[in-house]
Amino acid sequence: MTSIIKLHCLSGAGDESPPCYVLQIDEFKFLLDCGWDEKFDMDFIKELKRHVNSIDAVLLSHSDPLHLGALPYAVGQLGLNCPIYATLPVYKMGQMFMYDLYQSHKNVSDFDLFTLDDVDGAFDRITQLKYNQSIDMKGKGLGLRITPLPAGHLLGGTVWRIAAPGEEDIVYAPDFNHKKERHLNGCEIERIMRPSLLLLGAMNADYVQPRRRLRDEKLMTTILSTLRGGGSVLVCTDTAGRVLELAHMLDQLWRNKDSGLVAYSLLLLSNVSYNVVEFAKSQIEWMSDKLTRAFEGARSNPFALRHLHLCHSVAEVTRTPGPKVVLASFPDLETGFARDLFLQWAPHSQNSIVLTARTSPGTLARELVERGGERTLELTVRRRLRLEGAELEDYLQQRSRVSSNVKEEAGGISSDSESDGELEMCVVTGRHDIPARSDARPAGCFKTNKRHHAMFPCHEERARSDDYGELIRPEDYRLAEIVDAEGEIRDVPPAPPQRMEVEEELTEIPSKCVSSVRQVQIRANIQYIELEGRCDGESLLRVVAHAKPRAIVGLRAAPAALRTLAKHCESEGIEQIFTPNRGDIVDATTESHIYQVKLTDGLLAGVWWRAAGDAELAWLAAVVTAPRAREPTAEETPTDEMMSLEAGGGACAPHTASFINSVRLSELRAALAKLGLNAEFSAGALECCNGTIAIRRLENGRVALEGVLSEEYFKIRELLYDQFAIV
Template identity: 55%
Template sequence: MTSIIKLQALSGAMDESPPCYLLQVDDVRILLDCGWNEHFDPEFMKELKRHANTIDAVLLSYPDASHLGALPYMVGKLGLNCPIYATIPVYKMGQMFMYDLYQSHTNVEDFNLFTLDDVDLAFEKITQLKYNQSVSMKGKGYGLTITPLPAGHMIGGTIWKIMKVGEEDIIYANDFNHKKERHLNGCELEKLQRPSLFITDAFNATYQQARRRTRDEKLMTNILQTLRNNGNVLISVDTAGRVLELAHMLDQLWRNKESGLFAYSLALLNNVSYNVVEFAKSQIEWMSDKLMKSFEGARNNPFQFKHLQLCHSLHELSKVPSPKVVLASCADMESGFSRELFLQWCSNPNNSIIITTRTSPGTLARDLVDNGGNRTIDLEVKKRVKLEGPELEEYERQKKEKAEEEDRNKLDEDSDSDDDIEMSVISKGKHDIVIKQEGKIHGGFFKATKKQHPMFPFHEDKIKSDDYGEIIKTEDYKLADAVAEPDDNKENIVIKKEQTEFIAEVPEIPTKCIVLNRTVQVNAQVQYIDFEGRSDGESLLKILSQLKPRRIAVVRGNEESTFAIQNYCKEHIDARIFAPARGEIIDATSETHIYQVRLTDALVSQLKFQKAKEAELAWINAQIVLRESQLDAKPMTIDNELMEVDEEDLKTYALEPMSCLNQIPHDTVYINELKLSEFKQILSKSNISSEFSGGVLWCCNGTIAIRRIETGKVIVEGCISEEYYKVRELLYDQYAIL
């Protein structure tokens, strides 16, 4: 049986915005990536709200925000609750991306799209997989198997293979890279032959890459010229993906004394730089064969950097001697340290700005790639500043009032809780000592004071602990005959212990966020040097020719690149081509004459299944009727917001409205191909004598005849008797009567 396959692009269709696609295989809805969009438009957020409760599984391809950045928002704010699958590096590095993204925004604005708790909650739901590890989905996804395959591009990057038992396979390959790099192997698409549906992006369809050696020389030349001119180099990178390739390359260049870079500084700047490098050290098995052999042989960890200094703030970076090269996040320069350094360095003609990836249109990095430097640009500058003067006084007043109110509430809660405990003790009869309050006027027990207890009071000592568990008291483990230490040593131990247990509270500095419109003169040299790690257009077309998929869905590309792939496939590949626009639903079912209908609960409850050998069968005579709506059009609450679900919304929930069946009466049908020779044996087992004569099976001393006529029907003839009804019943038992 062929599955119904449909695809809808929520984002990343006929444009270069982050990918987010909803794949439907029969009734199972799988979200392929859920990319972060720095400029979250209301329409996209509305789409996420509509689908959050209908998604059965999420597949994540890469750890960067452009592939999974909307996940914390969907889990924390929209209540997404379904299995999420990703490779181990995507899980680990994805957290680093989201922590850095959150902190980058929080440093300059009141960011409330999601919280760090939302990030943790989202990643707790992720099932971590290894490459080529097949997982069978459960529940509605029974029969579907998903397998992650290496994709290159980033550590843990994944091409997803989705298969249904005994049917065709679906391949989701987005942003893959077939070339080997310094720290990653290429993808393994050659193992996939003629998939049923191949979903790929057209981002690089019309783009031709420079040779790797030419690219590296260009970067080296730019860095040397800038540093020798006493300028600084800003390289905008991501948090924990493509930055590994650049960091490894630059640290190797700094180690080479002939390069002339040894005298200058090299720094990695983001909010989680230390964690990123530590995670990279522990994931060598996910990297290139060359790095793995080096690590296994000489035990050389390629991410044990000698010259790369890790910084977590601009204050730490200021301590790094200039001139310097700084790898700063975020890659799109819409937020983070890369944007702050750009504002500081762009006006100096001695400095250099290097952009390593083409981000989504509308971002600062993309604007610099498309239009270059040597011009004036208007930027929105967000800052977090300390409160001063009347604002500070007002803040302190509100803080004091809030603290007093919390203290009052706490006292009330303590009083209520003590009363509840005391009354529960009396009602449950756990103790036989009851202290009656003397002089009580209003009745009841234990209302006047909290110092009296229904039994002897017990105060439990609080156990002190650190990261490794309960703090050990050395005196508890001393031998009885041990020599007592001098008093001064004991005092030192106590003082030292008290110092380790004391944690100074960092006072909260009251701040506010402001937004300024600033005109910036870009005098620094601006260059785009491709370190994206994606297959170029020529390679993509060759891969499509080798795979020869039956159907191709082209996503995430502008009109020019999308049409380029469409035209090539029409000329060189015998396949159906789809290029969905945003929100459009495409039907990629292999059999175009198959239609999907829904069985209503009332219809299913009336079906009577009959066993026929190894199968159970039921007969349906029904009429196809179009349903007015897929769901009841009633209000629903999402993110504490009441949203009216109209007819248009209902269509979106089910991707496409379906027809249903209304049952109508039908004549009785007998299903089986009965052989009279087999029925003779059945009669014999029931102690009924029978014999063949002239092609007729005679039984019960010739009083009953069983014969097959030309139409294939079996006829029973004989006198009405108990034997007749018994033979007929045995005959009916050989059929599934529907």
């Protein structure tokens, strides 16, 4: 059986926008990734909203925002409610990515696209899988099976293999790396052989990647020359993905005493740096065979990074004396601590800025990669400042008025509806009031209002203390300092006594967001050292030739890269090559002249069903009717209207009865014996009633009944008819 396969490209087609696709296999729809870049494109969200209610499952391939950044918004704001599948590292590290992304924006702006609760709610819906663990879909997806395979790009990165009915395999490989690295094994190429359809991320189809040895030498030369010259090095990397490869490599270099790097500081700066390293320590089994053997043999955790100091603010970096190397997020330099340090260090010629990834077009990092430094840029500087003076007074007064209004509403007297001329009054205090029903029943014939009255239990107030009896004071654990985008440190003063009742209710420090445009002169050494961990162009084309798919769809690539991929596929004899643009629908059905039709209620009402074993059969005669033209609304999913089958014309004309079953004469002989009729085989026929009736199988496979018309003849004929489903 052949499935109807369609791919709707919501994003990540014809350009380098984040990957997000709806893969339809018959009636089941997969959402392949749900990426969002630093631009937070809302046009993409509008398109995703039209598909949210029809999605049956989500498959996540990697943990960075490029592949799952819009998932919290889709779950928390759009109402995406379906199973989500990902590996354990994608689940763990994906949360770290989104926490860091949210906090980085919240530190400098009033970010409200999603909250941390949305992040937790989205990741709570994820079903965690292991590599090569197959899961069968249910309901509309009966017959579909998904299997995650190692991708080699990020920790837990996945190439999804989807087995469809009819021996059709679909492989979704947006980003992968076939080469082994320090902390990851490569992609298992042999597991993606001969798929019916290959959904391939072709971003690097025309990219020439430098050799790993030359790349590492360039990084080491930049670091050593900068540190010995009295400058610092900013390495712009991600939160919990490629930063693990960099951190492990640099920590190994710092351990080598001959390198001379022990005298300098190596820092990891992000909002979740401690959690990232701790999660990496607990996920060694997902890493390379070399690290796994080292952990099993010497019982030394390779991510017990002795020379890497974890930082969570720019102030901690500033307090670290001397030249230093800082791994900071994010690689696009649009937000986060990497941008803060860039604004501080770029004007000084002794410093170096190392860019490790080609981010989306239009970002600061991409512009620096393409045009270099040694120039003046006009950049928007955003920061969050603490309220002071009149602004703080106005904020506290407004907060006090809101608090007093809430207390009045909660502790005031509320009147209920009158019943039988009697006014019921109820005062509610405390957190857990016990409702009690009054025993007094008013006289009269009217229906009583069965209202509950609140009792007032005695709540014992206990002093909060730790296990050793020491009182817990929340003010001892307040944030001690605020660091703005320029690294200025401002201590948070304790709340004055007259405002204590208001300050206790504040969940965060009163602040405001300001932005300004600054002329930044770039004098630091700008170096682009590719550390993305993806296949280069030559390797990517070789993988395509080795996998030999029947059809291939080139995704998330510039037009030049797509042309290179299409030309290579034609030379390899691949039957179908699709290079869609954003918003296109690709019909990748393997067989031709296959259509989906729907049965109308009027047609099914006149169908007579006949039992045939565990199934029911019916004769259906109808005509194909084209769909009625109708403009879909903005909230509807843009799907192709299916043709329908309707009764009409000659569809209801009488037809010759069809006998459905393959009857064996031996089984028929046993059925005759139960009726008390003896039957024997003679010359390939079954003779009954002393040879007066014969049942034989003809050359065309049909069964013929011959003999003298008698009572036994009609019994045998009726028994023979019972062996078939007649429609």
